[in-house]
Amino acid sequence: MLSSVVSYMAEPEKIIVYTCPYVPAEWIAAHGLTPRRLIPLPVAGAVTIPRMEGLCPYARAFVNDVAACENVDGVIITTLCDQMRRVFDLLVRRARLPAFLLNVPSTWQTVAAQRLYLDELKRLSRFLVRLGGRAPDRDELARAMLDPDLPGESGSEFRLQAGVRSTAFTRVKPSDLPSSLPRLRNVEPAAPEDSLARLKAELGPQTRTKAFGDPLRTHETNRTATGRPSTRLGRTESHGVGVPIAVVGGPLMQRDQVLFDIIRDCGGQIVLDATETGARGRHGPFDRRRLADDPLLELAQTYFRIPDAGRRPNSELYEWLQEELHRSGARGILFHHYVWCDKWRAELARLKEWVGLAVLGLDSDGNGEMSLARLRSRVRAFLEMLE
Amino acid sequence: MSEAPRQITLREWDRRYERWQAAGVPQPAYGGPLGRHVADGDTRLLKLRFDNSPAALRLWNFLLTEEDRLRAARAGGKRLVGTMKDLGTVPVMAYSLDNLVAFYPDGAWWIPCVMEVNSGLLQIADSLGIDESFCPVRAMLGAFVTEAHFPIPDLLTCSVGATCDDFSAIAQRLNGLGHPILWWEIPHRRAPEEGEEAVLLPGGFSAPKSQIEFVKSELQRVRFALEDLAGRSLDDEMLARGIAQANEVRRLLAQLQHLAFTAAPCPMPALEMLIAEMLAIHFCSDRAETIAVLRELLEEVNRRVAAGTGYFPADAVRIFWVNPVADLRVMNLLEDCGGRICGTEYLFTHALDPIPVDVPPLETLAQMALADPMVGSAIDRATRIIAEICRFGAEAVIVSRIPGASHCALEGEIIAEMVREECGLPVLEIEVPPLTDAMAPALRTRLEALVETVRDRRSR
Numbered sequence: 104m105l106s107s108v109v110s111y112m113a114e115p116e117k118i119i120v121y122t123c124p125y126v127p128a129e130w131i132a133a134h135g136l137t138p139r140r141l142i143p144l145p146v147a148g149a150v151t152i153p154r155m156e157g158l159c160p161y162a163r164a165f166v167n168d169v170a171a172c173e174n175v176d177g178v179i180i181t182t183l184c185d186q187m188r189r190v191f192d193l194l195v196r197r198a199r200l201p202a203f204l205l206n207v208p209s210t211w212q213t214v215a216a217q218r219l220y221l222d223e224l225k226r227l228s229r230f231l232v233r234l235g236g237r238a239p240d241r242d243e244l245a246r247a248m249l250d251p252d253l254p255g256e257s258g259s260e261f262r263l264q265a266g267v268r269s270t271a272f273t274r275v276k277p278s279d280l281p282s283s284l285p286r287l288r289n290v291e292p293a294a295p296e297d298s299l300a301r302l303k304a305e306l307g308p309q310t311r312t313k314a315f316g317d318p319l320r321t322h323e324t325n326r327t328a329t330g331r332p333s334t335r336l337g338r339t340e341s342h343g344v345g346v347p348i349a350v351v352g353g354p355l356m357q358r359d360q361v362l363f364d365i366i367r368d369c370g371g372q373i374v375l376d377a378t379e380t381g382a383r384g385r386h387g388p389f390d391r392r393r394l395a396d397d398p399l400l401e402l403a404q405t406y407f408r409i410p411d412a413g414r415r416p417n418s419e420l421y422e423w424l425q426e427e428l429h430r431s432g433a434r435g436i437l438f439h440h441y442v443w444c445d446k447w448r449a450e451l452a453r454l455k456e457w458v459g460l461a462v463l464g465l466d467s468d469g470n471g472e473m474s475l476a477r478l479r480s481r482v483r484a485f486l487e488m489l490e
Numbered sequence: 491m492s493e494a495p496r497q498i499t500l501r502e503w504d505r506r507y508e509r510w511q512a513a514g515v516p517q518p519a520y521g522g523p524l525g526r527h528v529a530d531g532d533t534r535l536l537k538l539r540f541d542n543s544p545a546a547l548r549l550w551n552f553l554l555t556e557e558d559r560l561r562a563a564r565a566g567g568k569r570l571v572g573t574m575k576d577l578g579t580v581p582v583m584a585y586s587l588d589n590l591v592a593f594y595p596d597g598a599w600w601i602p603c604v605m606e607v608n609s610g611l612l613q614i615a616d617s618l619g620i621d622e623s624f625c626p627v628r629a630m631l632g633a634f635v636t637e638a639h640f641p642i643p644d645l646l647t648c649s650v651g652a653t654c655d656d657f658s659a660i661a662q663r664l665n666g667l668g669h670p671i672l673w674w675e676i677p678h679r680r681a682p683e684e685g686e687e688a689v690l691l692p693g694g695f696s697a698p699k700s701q702i703e704f705v706k707s708e709l710q711r712v713r714f715a716l717e718d719l720a721g722r723s724l725d726d727e728m729l730a731r732g733i734a735q736a737n738e739v740r741r742l743l744a745q746l747q748h749l750a751f752t753a754a755p756c757p758m759p760a761l762e763m764l765i766a767e768m769l770a771i772h773f774c775s776d777r778a779e780t781i782a783v784l785r786e787l788l789e790e791v792n793r794r795v796a797a798g799t800g801y802f803p804a805d806a807v808r809i810f811w812v813n814p815v816a817d818l819r820v821m822n823l824l825e826d827c828g829g830r831i832c833g834t835e836y837l838f839t840h841a842l843d844p845i846p847v848d849v850p851p852l853e854t855l856a857q858m859a860l861a862d863p864m865v866g867s868a869i870d871r872a873t874r875i876i877a878e879i880c881r882f883g884a885e886a887v888i889v890s891r892i893p894g895a896s897h898c899a900l901e902g903e904i905i906a907e908m909v910r911e912e913c914g915l916p917v918l919e920i921e922v923p924p925l926t927d928a929m930a931p932a933l934r935t936r937l938e939a940l941v942e943t944v945r946d947r948r949s950r
Contacts, residue, residue, distance in 0.1 A: 157898055182678045185658075186900075192867045192868045204680065210650060415673040416665055445623070445655040445656040452663075
């Protein structure tokens with residue numbers, strides 16, 4: 104799988120990083136640029152934005168990781184949440200990297216909102232051209248949309264995870280990548296490996312720290328009736344050992360992979376990753392006929408349907424969850440959010456009222472200071488309750 | 491009745507009111523002793539000090555009787571519109587229809603302060619999963635549940651998009667509790683790009699024409715909803731008349747601000763000025779009375795300026811204040827520490843700017859909505875703050891953080907950076923929760939240190 108990712112990136116031009124799922128990788132690729140979805144570690148040491156009371160750890164980590172990168176030619180941030188919208192201000196003041204703020208409407212039910220998103224993609228195109236990208240033609244975009252190896256393409260979740268891994272772990276193990284690839288700099292005085300090693304040590308010898316997304320390794324991707332991507336375990340896995348658990352929430356950082364390990368170690372199996380960095384953050388399949396007619400419109404319409412807590416109203420998120428939770432057979436939900444992430448934090452109580460399954464809320468300060476022992480105890484107790 | 495300006499306690503006010511009543515001094519229908527609001531639970535009033543003018547009494551009584559006014563409006567057959575996360579746009583539209591009354595449910599954010607956290611609203615919000623990690627505006631959720639602080643509106647609108655996450659999340663929670671909401675999108679205001687048609691907005695920002703058109707289409711949706719609710723059409727002529735009335739409010743406030751921020755001695759204290767500014771957002775549920783209240787306040791201020799009377803020593807430190815305070819008492823505290831307000835940015839400066847009347851009404855309202863300092867970048871906001879600092883000659887800036895508000899995490903950093911770079915002024919960032927009593931000594935120390943710093947700079 105790594106080879107296919109490498110193959111796609113064999114002729115790198117310029118690298119554009121982003122983290123929000125509403126940024127279409129295909130659109131960047133159609134400009135002859137290399138899209139990288141950056142999932143923050145976060146790095147230690149490099150600080151564009153220090154810790155601040157009230158600041159979302161993910162937003163902070165993303166900006167610090169971006170600012171610490173070398174060989175990145177541009178960054179795209181979206182207005183999906185207020186904190187990201189505002190870290191953009193600090194990024195443009197404190198870093199020299201060309202940055203673009205993509206307006207993602209919160210409302211989605213009007214034609215005007217959909218058109219605004221489409222217009223924003225066109226504006227993004229002008230930004231990408233200014234960075235040295237080529238103006239895309241329909242065929243090029245269509246090819247990118249059909250490219251199964253493109254990070255962000257929904258055809259294979261594992262591919263996306265591999266893409267994430269190749270992005271995020273470049274700094275961890277640069278030697279894993281061919282020398283022809285652009286490199287991200289090892290920025291922190293303490294290498295990320297150290298952070299991961301520390302986490303491993305804290306977890307103890309029984310815990311295997313695996314690449315982010317490993318819990319999805321055996322997943323199949325299916326299309327739901329609504330045309331959205333669906334995550335379902337294969338028959339063997341779904342009948343395997345462990346309490347079937349869904350993980351729901353906003354984005355996760357790389358270091359949050361410990362959560363997946365802890366779930367497994369405590370006797371759970373993850374049957375649905377409904378986080379922003381999991382299945383929920385992926386767009387549905389492209390309609391090939393509409394793609395042939397007007398690929399940009401199809402791209403915009405498909406991405407715009409990604410469900411999120413921040414949409415207003417966010418009823419589509421619950422429709423998606425209803426379908427996916429039923430399909431996955433999850434018996435309980437681990438709900439993860441970062442402190443100060445208002446949009447996800449506010450959904451916890453609502454989800455509990457609505458879902459009819461056991462829900463355990465897990466908040467994280469994103470700094471690795473959340474007690475792993477406490478986390479393990481909570482997860483274990485939750486899983487024991489469900490056994 | 492004209493006396494030297496002096497800040498007095500609630501008890502003094504009530505004694506004074508008795509004398510006025512005995513003397514047959516006329517009062518508005520909502521008038522009365524301020525002490526009666528304490529009986530209703532507004533115990534914070536006992537710890538505030540108020541301006542001693544009849545105009546100030548009228549202002550306070552007007553503010554504290556809004557709930558009665560809303561219930562009376564409904565009883566009189568008017569329909570109520572709750573305009574959430576809307577600092578001065580939809581209310582202008584709603585008041586253009588004479589059978590609608592708009593109010594600002596977000597105003598419930600002051601209830602925990604005014605009732606000294608005895609209202610139970612925050613506990614209700616807690617029980618709904620909206621805990622103290624959110625802005626105190628979460629009290630609004632409790633107010634909807636108890637229905638004890640305002641009637642449930644017939645129509646709820648809420649702007650979303652480039653708004654605070656905490657409010658957006660709270661509004662979504664409210665929606666999930668069964669309150670239908672008309673969401674309208676306000677996009678992040680961006681600078682026009684090369685080749686794009688640009689529009690200069692009131693207040694000095696600019697935006698692409700395409701964004702104006704988009705917001706206009708969103709406001710058109712709101713207009714349809716208001717028409718449905720009112721059962722009559724809302725044409726451009728009616729909107730233009732509504733805009734003219736809103737401009738009268740803004741004109742009065744601009745004069746008040748100019749005198750309060752520049753005259754020596756200061757003719758009106760910070761607390762009354764804060765309340766007066768807040769009236770611009772939604773007219774405290776009665777636009778005509780808002781104008782009357784502000785006129786009387788302006789007359790009082792003019793009288794004081796002409797007489798050379800006012801507050802504070804001549805060397806009071808001139809402070810520019812950013813963000814409204816969750817605890818009203820802090821405005822008293824600043825003045826106790828030797829400061830006076832000379833410029834404010836309470837999140838809604840755009841609601842104080844005159845609304846242009848040379849473009850079609852809906853378009854001009856779209857411009858106003860996009861001129862909101864909160865929908866653009868913090869850099870834009872800081873730029874406007876700097877312009878106001880220069881205009882009013884402030885000597886220091888206080889950025890007052892609102893606990894849990896998503897915009898407060900970072901904007902203070904940018905505002906402080908830019909103010910220091912461009913004005914060379916000291917900046918103090920403080921956090922003001924709904925009740926500051928427990929932290930008052932620490933807060934006082936910080937404010938005094940800022941005042942002392944400025945005085946020291948003067949002497950160099």
